[in-house]
Amino acid sequence: MTLVLPIGQPDILDGNEDLLPLQHRVHRSIASHTEFGLDRIFTQDNRVKYSSGASRETAADHLDEVFRLMRALNREGLGTEDLGRLTMEGTSFRDALWQICAQIAENAAGSPLVYVELGPEPVKTGFIIRTLQAMGVRIDRYVAVDINPMSTAHMRPALEEILTGTRLDFVITSFDAFRLNDVLKSDAPPALVTMLGFQEGNDDPFVVNGWLRDIARPGDLLLSESQLYNAGQIGKIPVFYAHPAMQRFSRIAFEQAVDRTAPTLNRFFLLPVVFRDGQTAQVAILGEEFSNAANGRNLHVSNYCLKLTLDQYRHYRSHGGHFEITGETLTDDQTLHFQLSRRL
Numbered sequence: 495m496t497l498v499l500p501i502g503q504p505d506i507l508d509g510n511e512d513l514l515p516l517q518h519r520v521h522r523s524i525a526s527h528t529e530f531g532l533d534r535i536f537t538q539d540n541r542v543k544y545s546s547g548a549s550r551e552t553a554a555d556h557l558d559e560v561f562r563l564m565r566a567l568n569r570e571g572l573g574t575e576d577l578g579r580l581t582m583e584g585t586s587f588r589d590a591l592w593q594i595c596a597q598i599a600e601n602a603a604g605s606p607l608v609y610v611e612l613g614p615e616p617v618k619t620g621f622i623i624r625t626l627q628a629m630g631v632r633i634d635r636y637v638a639v640d641i642n643p644m645s646t647a648h649m650r651p652a653l654e655e656i657l658t659g660t661r662l663d664f665v666i667t668s669f670d671a672f673r674l675n676d677v678l679k680s681d682a683p684p685a686l687v688t689m690l691g692f693q694e695g696n697d698d699p700f701v702v703n704g705w706l707r708d709i710a711r712p713g714d715l716l717l718s719e720s721q722l723y724n725a726g727q728i729g730k731i732p733v734f735y736a737h738p739a740m741q742r743f744s745r746i747a748f749e750q751a752v753d754r755t756a757p758t759l760n761r762f763f764l765l766p767v768v769f770r771d772g773q774t775a776q777v778a779i780l781g782e783e784f785s786n787a788a789n790g791r792n793l794h795v796s797n798y799c800l801k802l803t804l805d806q807y808r809h810y811r812s813h814g815g816h817f818e819i820t821g822e823t824l825t826d827d828q829t830l831h832f833q834l835s836r837r838l
Contacts, residue, residue, distance in 0.1 A: 515698070516697050516698040516701070516767070516777075516798075516800075517537055517798075519767045519768070520537070520765075520767060520777055520779060520795065520798045521535045521537065521795075523765040523766060523767050523777065524763065524765065524779065524793065524795070527763070527765050528763060528765075528793075529791070530791070530792070530793045533789075534789060534790075534791065534792045534793060535792070535793050535795065536751070536752070536792065536793070536794045536795065537794075537795040537798075538747060538750070538751045538794075538795075538796075556746050556749070556750055557642050557643070557644040558644045559742075559746060560642065560644075560743060560746060561615075561642060561644050561645055561648055563739040563740075563742055563743050564615055564691065564739075564743075565615055565616060565617055565648070566739050567737065567739050567740075568615055568617035568618045568691070569617045571587050571588075572587070572588050572591070572617060572618065572621055574586070574587075574588075575588065577825070577830070578590065578825025578826055578827050578829060578830045579825065579826045579827070580826045580827050581826065584825075584826025584827075585823070585824065585825050585826045586825060586826070587825055587830050588621075589825075590823040590824060590825050590830060590831075590832055591618070591621060591622070591625075591823075591832060592625060593823040593832075594717065594821065594822070594823045594832040594834055595622055595625040595626055595629065596629065597820070597821035597823070597834050598626060598631070598686060598715065598717065598834060599626060599629035599630065599631050601715060601820060601821075601834065601836070602626075602631050602684075602686075602715075604630070605683060605684065606631075606632040606633070606634040606683045607626075607631060607632070607633060607634065607683055607684060607685065607686045607715075608633075608634055608635045608636075608637065608678060608682055608683055608684070608685040608686070609623065609633050609635070609636045609637070609685075609686055609688070610636075610637045610639070610674065610685045610686065610687045610688065610709075611636070611637070611638045611639065611688050611690075612639050612640075612669055612672075612687065612688060612689045612693065612709070613639070613640055613689065613690070613691060613693050614638040614639075614640055614645050614649045614664075615645075615649075615690070615691060616648060616649055616652035616653070618690055618691070619649075619652075619653075619688075620652060620656060622688070622717075623653075623656050623657065624656055627656070633657055633660055634660070634682075634683045635660060635661045635662075635663070635678075635682070636653060636657055636660055636661070636662045636663065637663045637664075637665065637674075637677055637678075637685075638662075638663070638664045638665065639665045639667060639669060639672045640664070640665075640666060641666065641667065641668050643666050645664075646664040646666075649664070650662060650664070663677065665677070669705045669709065670705050670708075672709055673708060673709060674687075674709055674710060674711055674714070675711060678711075684713050684714055684715065685710065685711065685714040685715070686714070686715045686716075686717060687706070687709060687710050687714055687715065687716045687717070688716075688717045688718075689706070689716070689717070689718045689719070690717070690718070690719040691719060692719060692720060692721050692799050694718055694719075694720060694800075695720060695721070695777075695778075695799035695800035695801065695802070696798070696799055696800075698769065698770075699769065699800070699802070699806075699810035699813075700769070700770060700810070700813070703810060703811070703813060703814060703816065703817075706816075706817070706837075707814070707816040707817075707837070710837035711837060712837055712838060713836065713837060714836070714837045715820075715834060715835070715836055715837075716817060716833075716834070716835045716836070716837065717832065717833070717834055718811075718832070718833050718835075719830075719831065719832055719833075720802065720807055720830075720831045720833070721734065721799075721801060721829060721830060721831075722801065722802065722803060722804055722807065722824075722828065722829050722830070722831050723775070723776045723801040723802060723803050724803075724804075724827070724828045724829050726828075727827050727828065727829050728764070730827065730829045731764055731778055731801055731829075732762050732764065732778075735762050735778060735780050735797075736762070740780060740797075741760055743780075743796065743797065744760060744780050744781065744782055744796035744797065745758065745760075745782065745796075746796075747782075747794070747796035747797070748782040748784070748794045748796060751794060752782075752784065752794050753784070756784050756786075757784070758782035758783060758784045758794075759782070759783040759784075760780075760781075760782060760783075761779075761780075761781045761782065761783050761793060762778070762779065762780055762781075763778075763779040763781075764776055764777070764778055764779070764801070765777055765779060767800075773806065775800055775801070775802050775803075775806060776800070776801045776802075777798050777799065777800050777801065778797075778798065778799050778800075778801055779795060779797070779798045780795070780796050780797040780798070781793050781794055781795040781796055781797075782794045782796060804824075804828070804831065807831065807833065808833075811833065811835055815838065816837065816838060817835040817836065817837055817838065818835060818836050818838055819833060819834070819835045820834050820835060820836050821833075821834040822834065
Protein backbone atom coordinates (compact mmCIF):
# COMPACT_ATOMS: atom_id res chain seq x y z
CA MET A 495 0.00 0.00 0.00
CA THR A 496 1.31 3.43 -0.99
CA LEU A 497 0.67 6.99 0.18
CA VAL A 498 2.23 9.93 -1.67
CA LEU A 499 1.57 13.51 -0.59
CA PRO A 500 2.29 16.41 -2.97
CA ILE A 501 5.05 18.80 -2.06
CA GLY A 502 3.93 21.84 -0.11
CA GLN A 503 2.11 19.95 2.67
CA PRO A 504 4.39 20.42 5.69
CA ASP A 505 4.52 18.23 8.73
CA ILE A 506 2.67 19.25 11.90
CA LEU A 507 5.41 20.88 13.96
CA ASP A 508 6.06 22.13 17.43
CA GLY A 509 8.62 24.72 18.43
CA ASN A 510 11.46 22.20 18.84
CA GLU A 511 10.77 20.16 15.70
CA ASP A 512 13.80 21.42 13.78
CA LEU A 513 16.10 20.21 16.57
CA LEU A 514 14.93 16.59 16.40
CA PRO A 515 17.00 13.89 14.65
CA LEU A 516 15.68 12.96 11.22
CA GLN A 517 14.42 9.61 12.49
CA HIS A 518 12.15 11.37 15.00
CA ARG A 519 10.92 13.82 12.38
CA VAL A 520 10.10 10.88 10.09
CA HIS A 521 8.06 9.32 12.91
CA ARG A 522 6.18 12.56 13.47
CA SER A 523 5.44 12.94 9.76
CA ILE A 524 4.03 9.39 9.63
CA ALA A 525 1.89 10.12 12.68
CA SER A 526 0.68 13.39 11.15
CA HIS A 527 -0.29 11.97 7.76
CA THR A 528 -1.22 8.31 8.30
CA GLU A 529 -3.32 6.16 10.61
CA PHE A 530 -0.33 5.18 12.78
CA GLY A 531 0.18 7.03 16.08
CA LEU A 532 3.64 7.74 17.46
CA ASP A 533 3.32 4.83 19.89
CA ARG A 534 2.69 2.44 16.97
CA ILE A 535 5.79 3.34 14.91
CA PHE A 536 9.11 1.53 15.36
CA THR A 537 12.45 2.07 13.63
CA GLN A 538 15.84 0.39 13.76
CA ASP A 539 18.94 2.56 13.62
CA ASN A 540 20.98 1.87 10.47
CA ARG A 541 23.91 0.71 12.59
CA VAL A 542 21.72 -2.13 13.89
CA LYS A 543 20.33 -3.07 10.46
CA TYR A 544 23.73 -3.31 8.77
CA SER A 545 25.98 -4.52 11.60
CA SER A 546 26.28 -7.79 13.50
CA GLY A 547 23.40 -8.52 15.82
CA ALA A 548 22.51 -11.35 18.17
CA SER A 549 24.34 -14.48 17.04
CA ARG A 550 27.25 -14.47 14.65
CA GLU A 551 25.58 -17.06 12.39
CA THR A 552 22.25 -15.23 12.19
CA ALA A 553 23.95 -11.89 11.64
CA ALA A 554 26.09 -13.36 8.85
CA ASP A 555 23.04 -14.79 7.12
CA HIS A 556 20.95 -11.65 7.00
CA LEU A 557 23.81 -9.22 6.33
CA ASP A 558 25.04 -11.40 3.50
CA GLU A 559 21.55 -11.39 1.97
CA VAL A 560 21.29 -7.59 2.32
CA PHE A 561 24.59 -7.18 0.49
CA ARG A 562 23.44 -9.53 -2.30
CA LEU A 563 20.15 -7.65 -2.69
CA MET A 564 21.90 -4.31 -3.11
CA ARG A 565 24.34 -5.85 -5.58
CA ALA A 566 21.43 -7.25 -7.62
CA LEU A 567 19.81 -3.79 -7.76
CA ASN A 568 23.00 -2.25 -9.10
CA ARG A 569 23.55 -5.04 -11.62
CA GLU A 570 20.03 -4.50 -12.95
CA GLY A 571 20.43 -0.72 -13.08
CA LEU A 572 23.71 -0.83 -15.00
CA GLY A 573 22.59 -3.72 -17.17
CA THR A 574 19.82 -1.82 -18.92
CA GLU A 575 20.01 1.10 -21.31
CA ASP A 576 16.47 2.21 -20.43
CA LEU A 577 16.74 3.24 -16.77
CA GLY A 578 16.19 6.99 -16.53
CA ARG A 579 15.49 7.47 -20.24
CA LEU A 580 12.44 9.21 -21.68
CA THR A 581 13.54 8.80 -25.30
CA MET A 582 15.92 6.47 -27.13
CA GLU A 583 18.42 9.32 -27.44
CA GLY A 584 18.15 10.36 -23.78
CA THR A 585 20.74 9.86 -21.04
CA SER A 586 20.37 6.55 -19.20
CA PHE A 587 21.62 5.76 -15.70
CA ARG A 588 24.64 3.99 -17.22
CA ASP A 589 25.31 6.99 -19.51
CA ALA A 590 25.14 9.41 -16.57
CA LEU A 591 27.62 7.33 -14.58
CA TRP A 592 30.03 7.18 -17.54
CA GLN A 593 29.74 10.95 -17.99
CA ILE A 594 30.57 11.67 -14.34
CA CYS A 595 33.59 9.35 -14.65
CA ALA A 596 34.80 11.54 -17.52
CA GLN A 597 34.49 14.58 -15.25
CA ILE A 598 36.46 12.79 -12.52
CA ALA A 599 39.23 11.97 -15.00
CA GLU A 600 39.31 15.61 -16.11
CA ASN A 601 39.57 16.79 -12.51
CA ALA A 602 42.33 14.27 -11.75
CA ALA A 603 44.36 15.77 -14.62
CA GLY A 604 46.70 12.80 -14.83
CA SER A 605 47.31 12.44 -11.09
CA PRO A 606 46.70 9.12 -9.30
CA LEU A 607 43.74 8.84 -6.93
CA VAL A 608 43.02 6.97 -3.71
CA TYR A 609 39.58 5.39 -4.17
CA VAL A 610 37.58 5.62 -0.93
CA GLU A 611 34.21 3.89 -0.93
CA LEU A 612 31.65 4.67 1.76
CA GLY A 613 29.40 1.61 1.70
CA PRO A 614 31.17 -0.75 -0.74
CA GLU A 615 29.32 -2.58 -3.54
CA PRO A 616 31.15 -4.35 -6.40
CA VAL A 617 28.99 -3.74 -9.50
CA LYS A 618 28.90 0.06 -9.60
CA THR A 619 32.41 0.29 -8.17
CA GLY A 620 33.74 -2.09 -10.81
CA PHE A 621 32.15 0.01 -13.56
CA ILE A 622 33.61 3.25 -12.17
CA ILE A 623 37.13 1.89 -11.64
CA ARG A 624 37.31 0.20 -15.06
CA THR A 625 36.00 3.34 -16.75
CA LEU A 626 38.49 5.57 -14.92
CA GLN A 627 41.34 3.20 -15.80
CA ALA A 628 40.30 3.30 -19.47
CA MET A 629 40.42 7.10 -19.22
CA GLY A 630 44.00 7.00 -17.93
CA VAL A 631 43.37 7.39 -14.19
CA ARG A 632 45.58 5.28 -11.92
CA ILE A 633 44.10 4.07 -8.63
CA ASP A 634 46.93 4.25 -6.10
CA ARG A 635 45.05 2.59 -3.23
CA TYR A 636 41.53 1.43 -2.34
CA VAL A 637 39.82 2.01 1.02
CA ALA A 638 36.36 0.65 1.88
CA VAL A 639 34.38 1.91 4.87
CA ASP A 640 31.35 -0.08 6.02
CA ILE A 641 29.45 -1.13 9.13
CA ASN A 642 28.43 -4.36 7.39
CA PRO A 643 31.27 -6.83 8.12
CA MET A 644 30.06 -9.16 5.36
CA SER A 645 30.98 -6.76 2.57
CA THR A 646 34.71 -7.52 2.71
CA ALA A 647 34.31 -11.14 1.60
CA HIS A 648 32.42 -10.00 -1.51
CA MET A 649 34.52 -6.95 -2.31
CA ARG A 650 38.05 -8.31 -2.04
CA PRO A 651 37.89 -10.92 -4.87
CA ALA A 652 36.01 -8.50 -7.14
CA LEU A 653 38.59 -5.75 -6.59
CA GLU A 654 41.61 -8.03 -6.92
CA GLU A 655 40.55 -8.70 -10.52
CA ILE A 656 40.59 -5.03 -11.52
CA LEU A 657 43.14 -3.57 -9.09
CA THR A 658 45.91 -6.12 -9.37
CA GLY A 659 48.76 -5.30 -7.01
CA THR A 660 46.92 -2.32 -5.49
CA ARG A 661 46.68 -2.04 -1.71
CA LEU A 662 43.14 -2.80 -0.50
CA ASP A 663 41.99 -1.68 2.96
CA PHE A 664 38.66 -2.53 4.60
CA VAL A 665 37.60 -0.47 7.60
CA ILE A 666 34.60 -1.70 9.60
CA THR A 667 33.18 1.43 11.19
CA SER A 668 30.42 4.00 10.84
CA PHE A 669 30.88 6.97 8.52
CA ASP A 670 30.74 9.51 11.34
CA ALA A 671 33.71 7.84 13.03
CA PHE A 672 35.93 7.62 9.94
CA ARG A 673 38.65 10.14 9.03
CA LEU A 674 40.89 9.82 5.98
CA ASN A 675 43.65 11.60 7.87
CA ASP A 676 43.77 8.60 10.21
CA VAL A 677 44.33 6.19 7.30
CA LEU A 678 46.45 8.06 4.76
CA LYS A 679 49.84 9.68 5.14
CA SER A 680 50.19 13.40 4.54
CA ASP A 681 51.87 12.84 1.15
CA ALA A 682 49.17 10.47 -0.16
CA PRO A 683 47.53 11.36 -3.50
CA PRO A 684 44.14 13.09 -3.56
CA ALA A 685 41.20 10.83 -2.80
CA LEU A 686 38.00 10.16 -4.69
CA VAL A 687 35.43 9.58 -1.93
CA THR A 688 32.26 7.89 -3.17
CA MET A 689 28.89 7.84 -1.41
CA LEU A 690 26.57 6.01 -3.79
CA GLY A 691 23.28 4.14 -3.66
CA PHE A 692 21.22 7.04 -2.23
CA GLN A 693 23.01 6.60 1.14
CA GLU A 694 23.21 10.34 1.66
CA GLY A 695 19.43 10.46 2.00
CA ASN A 696 19.48 8.38 5.17
CA ASP A 697 20.14 11.33 7.44
CA ASP A 698 19.69 15.07 7.73
CA PRO A 699 21.74 16.90 5.05
CA PHE A 700 23.39 19.08 7.70
CA VAL A 701 24.51 15.92 9.53
CA VAL A 702 25.75 14.10 6.41
CA ASN A 703 27.62 17.17 5.16
CA GLY A 704 29.39 17.26 8.52
CA TRP A 705 30.46 13.63 8.14
CA LEU A 706 31.76 14.23 4.63
CA ARG A 707 33.55 17.41 5.69
CA ASP A 708 35.37 15.46 8.41
CA ILE A 709 36.13 12.44 6.22
CA ALA A 710 37.63 14.26 3.25
CA ARG A 711 40.82 16.32 3.18
CA PRO A 712 41.19 19.62 1.31
CA GLY A 713 41.53 18.85 -2.39
CA ASP A 714 39.77 15.47 -2.22
CA LEU A 715 36.91 14.78 -4.64
CA LEU A 716 33.48 13.59 -3.54
CA LEU A 717 31.19 11.59 -5.84
CA SER A 718 27.61 11.21 -4.62
CA GLU A 719 24.46 9.71 -6.07
CA SER A 720 20.85 10.58 -5.36
CA GLN A 721 17.32 9.87 -6.46
CA LEU A 722 15.77 13.30 -6.87
CA TYR A 723 12.27 14.57 -6.25
CA ASN A 724 11.15 15.71 -9.69
CA ALA A 725 7.54 16.95 -9.65
CA GLY A 726 6.95 15.56 -13.14
CA GLN A 727 8.31 12.10 -12.32
CA ILE A 728 7.17 11.43 -8.74
CA GLY A 729 5.91 7.98 -9.69
CA LYS A 730 9.49 6.76 -10.22
CA ILE A 731 10.07 6.86 -6.45
CA PRO A 732 7.40 4.33 -5.35
CA VAL A 733 8.30 2.16 -8.35
CA PHE A 734 11.86 1.83 -7.03
CA TYR A 735 10.68 0.88 -3.54
CA ALA A 736 8.24 -1.67 -5.01
CA HIS A 737 11.19 -3.58 -6.52
CA PRO A 738 11.33 -7.15 -5.14
CA ALA A 739 14.83 -6.55 -3.75
CA MET A 740 13.64 -3.54 -1.73
CA GLN A 741 10.54 -5.42 -0.56
CA ARG A 742 12.73 -8.30 0.61
CA PHE A 743 15.11 -5.88 2.34
CA SER A 744 12.15 -4.43 4.23
CA ARG A 745 11.02 -7.86 5.36
CA ILE A 746 14.54 -8.80 6.50
CA ALA A 747 14.72 -5.67 8.64
CA PHE A 748 11.36 -6.56 10.21
CA GLU A 749 12.42 -10.14 10.90
CA GLN A 750 15.61 -9.02 12.60
CA ALA A 751 13.90 -6.38 14.73
CA VAL A 752 10.44 -7.75 15.49
CA ASP A 753 9.45 -11.30 14.50
CA ARG A 754 10.69 -13.89 12.00
CA THR A 755 7.30 -15.50 11.39
CA ALA A 756 4.60 -12.85 11.88
CA PRO A 757 2.72 -11.86 8.70
CA THR A 758 3.18 -8.30 7.45
CA LEU A 759 1.83 -5.91 4.84
CA ASN A 760 4.45 -3.86 2.98
CA ARG A 761 3.75 -0.12 3.18
CA PHE A 762 5.27 2.85 1.35
CA PHE A 763 4.86 6.56 2.06
CA LEU A 764 6.29 9.70 0.49
CA LEU A 765 5.85 12.38 3.14
CA PRO A 766 7.18 15.86 4.02
CA VAL A 767 9.78 16.67 6.66
CA VAL A 768 11.14 20.08 7.64
CA PHE A 769 14.83 20.94 8.07
CA ARG A 770 16.34 23.33 10.57
CA ASP A 771 16.52 26.08 7.94
CA GLY A 772 12.77 25.86 7.35
CA GLN A 773 12.94 24.07 3.99
CA THR A 774 10.56 21.17 3.41
CA ALA A 775 11.73 18.03 1.64
CA GLN A 776 10.14 14.70 0.83
CA VAL A 777 11.16 11.45 2.51
CA ALA A 778 10.49 7.99 1.07
CA ILE A 779 9.49 5.57 3.82
CA LEU A 780 9.40 1.79 3.44
CA GLY A 781 7.96 -0.35 6.20
CA GLU A 782 6.02 -3.39 7.33
CA GLU A 783 2.58 -3.17 8.91
CA PHE A 784 1.96 -5.84 11.54
CA SER A 785 -0.57 -6.56 14.27
CA ASN A 786 -0.44 -7.91 17.78
CA ALA A 787 -2.99 -8.48 20.50
CA ALA A 788 -1.60 -5.78 22.77
CA ASN A 789 -1.36 -2.80 20.41
CA GLY A 790 -3.33 -3.67 17.28
CA ARG A 791 -1.88 -2.32 14.01
CA ASN A 792 1.75 -1.17 14.10
CA LEU A 793 4.37 -0.02 11.59
CA HIS A 794 8.00 -1.08 11.52
CA VAL A 795 9.99 1.42 9.42
CA SER A 796 12.68 -0.53 7.59
CA ASN A 797 14.08 2.31 5.47
CA TYR A 798 13.70 6.04 5.03
CA CYS A 799 15.52 8.15 2.47
CA LEU A 800 15.28 11.85 1.67
CA LYS A 801 14.33 12.78 -1.89
CA LEU A 802 15.60 16.31 -2.40
CA THR A 803 14.98 18.49 -5.43
CA LEU A 804 18.01 19.24 -7.59
CA ASP A 805 18.22 22.79 -6.21
CA GLN A 806 18.05 21.50 -2.63
CA TYR A 807 20.78 18.94 -3.28
CA ARG A 808 23.06 21.64 -4.68
CA HIS A 809 22.21 24.00 -1.81
CA TYR A 810 23.01 21.54 0.97
CA ARG A 811 26.27 20.41 -0.63
CA SER A 812 27.49 24.00 -0.76
CA HIS A 813 26.18 24.87 2.70
CA GLY A 814 28.93 25.81 5.12
CA GLY A 815 31.49 26.43 2.40
CA HIS A 816 33.19 23.04 2.79
CA PHE A 817 32.59 21.75 -0.75
CA GLU A 818 32.59 23.27 -4.21
CA ILE A 819 30.46 21.53 -6.82
CA THR A 820 32.61 20.88 -9.89
CA GLY A 821 30.24 18.80 -12.02
CA GLU A 822 27.07 16.76 -12.19
CA THR A 823 25.14 14.50 -14.54
CA LEU A 824 21.48 13.53 -14.66
CA THR A 825 19.38 10.92 -16.38
CA ASP A 826 16.99 11.98 -19.10
CA ASP A 827 14.03 12.01 -16.68
CA GLN A 828 15.94 14.16 -14.14
CA THR A 829 15.41 11.63 -11.34
CA LEU A 830 18.86 10.02 -10.98
CA HIS A 831 21.76 12.33 -10.27
CA PHE A 832 25.52 12.11 -9.84
CA GLN A 833 27.32 15.06 -8.29
CA LEU A 834 31.07 15.71 -8.16
CA SER A 835 32.44 18.19 -5.65
CA ARG A 836 35.81 19.13 -4.18
CA ARG A 837 36.63 19.54 -0.51
CA LEU A 838 37.83 23.09 0.14
